[in-house]
Amino acid sequence: MGDLSLIILAAGQGKRMKSEDSKVIHRVCGKEMINHVLDAAVKAGCVNATVVVGHRREQVIRAVGEKAAIAVQEEQLGTGHAVMQAAAELERGENVLILSGDTPLITAETLQSAIVKHIEGNYGATVITARVPDPTGYGRIVRSGGEVEKIVEQKDATDEEKLIDEVNSGMYCFNSALLKNALSKITADNAQGEYYLTDVFEILKNEGVRIGAFEAKNYHEILGVNDRVQLSEAEKLMRARINRGHMLGGVTLIDPDSTYIGPDVEIGMDTVIYPGTILEGRTTVADNVIIGQNCRLVNASIARGVDIWTSTIIDSSVDEGAHVGPYAYIRPGSAVGKDCKVGDFVELKKATIGDGTKISHLTYIGDADVGAGCNFGCGTVVVNYDGKNKYRTVIGDHAFIGCNSNLVSPVTINDGAYVAAGSTITDDVPSDTLAIARARQVIKENWKDRRDDG
Ligand code: UD1
Ligand code: CA
Numbered sequence: 001m002g003d004l005s006l007i008i009l010a011a012g013q014g015k016r017m018k019s020e021d022s023k024v025i026h027r028v029c030g031k032e033m034i035n036h037v038l039d040a041a042v043k044a045g046c047v048n049a050t051v052v053v054g055h056r057r058e059q060v061i062r063a064v065g066e067k068a069a070i071a072v073q074e075e076q077l078g079t080g081h082a083v084m085q086a087a088a089e090l091e092r093g094e095n096v097l098i099l100s101g102d103t104p105l106i107t108a109e110t111l112q113s114a115i116v117k118h119i120e121g122n123y124g125a126t127v128i129t130a131r132v133p134d135p136t137g138y139g140r141i142v143r144s145g146g147e148v149e150k151i152v153e154q155k156d157a158t159d160e161e162k163l164i165d166e167v168n169s170g171m172y173c174f175n176s177a178l179l180k181n182a183l184s185k186i187t188a189d190n191a192q193g194e195y196y197l198t199d200v201f202e203i204l205k206n207e208g209v210r211i212g213a214f215e216a217k218n219y220h221e222i223l224g225v226n227d228r229v230q231l232s233e234a235e236k237l238m239r240a241r242i243n244r245g246h247m248l249g250g251v252t253l254i255d256p257d258s259t260y261i262g263p264d265v266e267i268g269m270d271t272v273i274y275p276g277t278i279l280e281g282r283t284t285v286a287d288n289v290i291i292g293q294n295c296r297l298v299n300a301s302i303a304r305g306v307d308i309w310t311s312t313i314i315d316s317s318v319d320e321g322a323h324v325g326p327y328a329y330i331r332p333g334s335a336v337g338k339d340c341k342v343g344d345f346v347e348l349k350k351a352t353i354g355d356g357t358k359i360s361h362l363t364y365i366g367d368a369d370v371g372a373g374c375n376f377g378c379g380t381v382v383v384n385y386d387g388k389n390k391y392r393t394v395i396g397d398h399a400f401i402g403c404n405s406n407l408v409s410p411v412t413i414n415d416g417a418y419v420a421a422g423s424t425i426t427d428d429v430p431s432d433t434l435a436i437a438r439a440r441q442v443i444k445e446n447w448k449d450r451r452d453d454g
Contacts, residue, residue: 003047003094003095004046004047004093004096005046005047005090005095006046006097007050007052007098007099008038008068008101009082010054011052011053012102013054014055018227020056022056023226026231029242034063034064035064036105038064038068040107044108049089051068051101052086053070054076057072060101069088069089071085071086077188077195078188079196080200081194081195083183083197087180090176090177090180097115100171103224118173121210123209123210124209124211125172125211125212126172127171127211127212129213130166130167130169130216131167131215133219136154140152140154140167141164141168143166151201153198156190167222169222178204182200182203183200187199223237239261242265246261251267251272251273252272252273254272259275262279264281265279265283265285266283266284268285268286268289268304270287270288273291274291275293276295280298285302286320292307295311295312295313298315300313300330304320306320306321306322306324311325313328313330314332315331315333316331320339322342323342323343325344327344328347330347330348331349332349333349334350335352335353339356340355340358340359341360343360346364346365348365349367352368353365355373358375362378363376363380363381364380365382366382367392368392368394368395372398376401380407382407383408390409391410392409392410393412394413396415398415399413399415401413403421404421404422405423406425408424417433418434419435423436
């Protein structure tokens with residue numbers, strides 16, 4: 001299977017989505033449909049890949065990144081025409097897998113089984129099919145004597161053909177050379193005036209080529225997304241599949257119907273996730289973590305034994321045993337050390353926090369390196385921005401920052417230093433000293449009487 005090529009069709013506009021964007025960049029469980037398909041095919045063993053782009057191509061190219069070569073279909077003249085634009089891919093391997101960018105639920109396992117059937121059965125073309133409760137809109141698999149005869153599109157089907165509930169998934173394996181030859185023979189002589197890829201089946205059949213069909217066990221896997229109702233159905237099915245996998249892997253989801261976990265998220269055993277939580281991107285969560293209600297984690301890395309309540313963590317890490325929230329906002333580039341506390345209404349940005357440091361409430365720390373064992377009083381602000389530039393602040397180990405202090409960056413608070421409550425610190429504070437940077441308190445005697453007397 002080493003030389004299996006891959007072509008994914010993604011040039012269409014997807015009119016039924018009613019969207020300014022390319023259909024295939026719409027997301028299912030946080031990941032673009034095109035990337036669901038591409039990742040499944042790569043996992044199934046495809047080595048080379050070409051994505052055929054057209055409508056809003058820049059969006060599709062950005063989503064795919066370095067993972068595939070690009071072929072452009074200037075005018076969307078049909079799926080057969082689209083494959084022809086990727087003719088170079090047909091030269092690369094003996095067999096080619098052809099997929100659509102709008103079937104996000106397909107799994108690597110099903111693709112692999114279909115590929116194995118195609119190769120071991122020595123077929124020239126193999127179509128992945130499924131029996132569906134409502135075949136409306138799909139191409140129908142017309143068989144005679146059990147063998148695939150042809151594929152008929154909904155709009156070209158006779159009333160009798162419309163009753164067939166075995167449909168074309170839009171996913172196929174072909175012998176590349178046979179496909180290339182058959183594509184040169186298709187015409188646009190059909191209800192939609194398009195060059196249908198599906199027409200190659202009848203052509204190949206008539207040429208005596210062996211045609212295979214691989215029926216997917218679960219029709220959910222082949223569901224195509226053409227509109228936003230189907231998008232939400234795909235989302236729901238994918239969510240159930242992902243969540244089931246985590247639960248079987250030892251994660252407690254208190255309410256899986258309201259827990260939103262992306263396909264590339266990893267979660268350890270005995271972690272408990274409360275409702276309303278969203279885990280996105282490359283988030284990794286270790287064992288024995290509690291993620292409370294309504295959290296959002298994006299590309300976060302959470303170590304063992306952490307608990308997080310109603311908080312947002314983006315592109316940041318939290319080390320073992322730390323407590324986060326409720327209502328903490330940890331922005332990109334932050335790293336929270338072991339056993340820290342990042343409490344309510346604390347915002348971190350590009351901040352590293354040493355082990356055991358407590359930032360319990362109402363504090364902003366941006367662009368700063370904070371040591372271990374520090375304590376921040378309520379209402380500390382690292383004043384990192386002067387309106388033009390941002391500066392870094394350094395705080396040593398075991399520093400004590402009193403309530404309602406401003407640390408005007410760039411500034412260094414050395415190990416063991418104390419900052420008196422209400423200070424605005426603009427100069428470095430040496431180790432083990434106390435800095436008081438506020439006006440001394442003044443008492444006006446008999447103030448009330450003097451005021452009342454005018
Ligand atoms: C297609 C199949 C149908 C199958 C269904 C499965 C054909 C003719 N029909 O129908 O048999 O049951 O998929 O979901 O192939 N595309 C291009 N260029 C084009 C046209 C389409 O790249 O000129 C791409 C689209 O972006 C999409 C894919 O091909 O990703 C399928 O196109 P779509 O219009 O959704 O085809 P269906 O009508 O769903
Ligand atoms: Ca489709």
